[in-house]
Amino acid sequence: MKKEILTVKHLQKTFDNHGKKFAAVKDVSLKIHQGEIVALIGPNGAGKTTTVSMVGGFLNPSSGQVKINGHDIWKSKHFDHSGIGVVFGGELGFYGRASAYDNLVFFANLNKIKWRQQRSEIQRVLKLVDLQNVANKQVWTFSRGMYQRLHIARALLGSPSLLLLDEPTNGLDVEIAKEIHGVLQKLVKNTGVAILLTSHIMSEVEALSDKIILIGDGKVKETGTVSEIIAKSSVHHIDRPATLEESYLAFAPELRREQ
Incomplete structure (x- = not known):
């Protein structure tokens, strides 16, 4: 069960x-x-x-x-929001001139993820949505599908259930x-x-x-x-x-x- x-x-x-x-x-x-x-x-x-x-x-x-x-x-x-991740979607919500990785650093800080854990956590969520190879690209260059996957990655920070x-x-x-x-x-x-x-x-x-x-x-x-x-x-x-x-x-x- x-x-x-x-x-x-x-x-x-x-x-x-x-x-x-x-x-x-x-x-x-x-x-x-x-x-x-x-x-x-x-x-x-x-x-x-x-x-x-x-x-x-x-x-x-x-x-x-x-x-x-x-x-x-x-x-x-x-x-307590720790067990819940929310996917808003759309082309807003990220800093376009910043990389996908740096955007997730911002949200990791909001989620109060410890600094020492942030690198491995961000790498984990990017891999889950198949964005690990574009982690250092500026978000404004992303397709709409990549934007949506990045929204999902953001929601996964902290391993919500x-x-x-x-x-x-x-x-x-x-x-x-x-x-x-x-x-x-x-x-x-x-x-x-x-x-x-x-x-x-x-x-x-x-x-x-x-x-x-x-x-x-x-x-x-x-x-x-x-x-x-x-x-x-x-x-x-x-x-x-x-x-x-x-x-x-x-x-x-x-x-x-x-x-």
């Missing part, structure tokens, strides 16, 4: 907008084990980003529990997206890191996910593997199996937020 990395129980978040309350997340519970990729999918406004923000420590929950490696991250006054990926290949062409998929699959296999993924690209979810969680109206609606979600959708074709995208569209009406 693989170790349980993330445990979320009955997570809720209510916002107060000038006296009018809005429940963005009503009831979300999920588990992710070591070496597992779990996709959280649903329509815009379903509560995905709010859920990930609470898991990542960027937003206080109204109620519920988030545990990383059995530790309740919201129980203490000071949130959980990675949060929000739309990891958004805006990337098919070839680069496939490259990032390969990096993530290799990463999970070689390190055992757990990944919570959000994406609107169903082919990406289908390619990467061990488990899928469908969220709608701030609540978990369905959970299962790709094949289980397809089976639950009751979408059938005479000549071929249903795709995840077709199955997701079948669930879409019940995922929309209640007015």
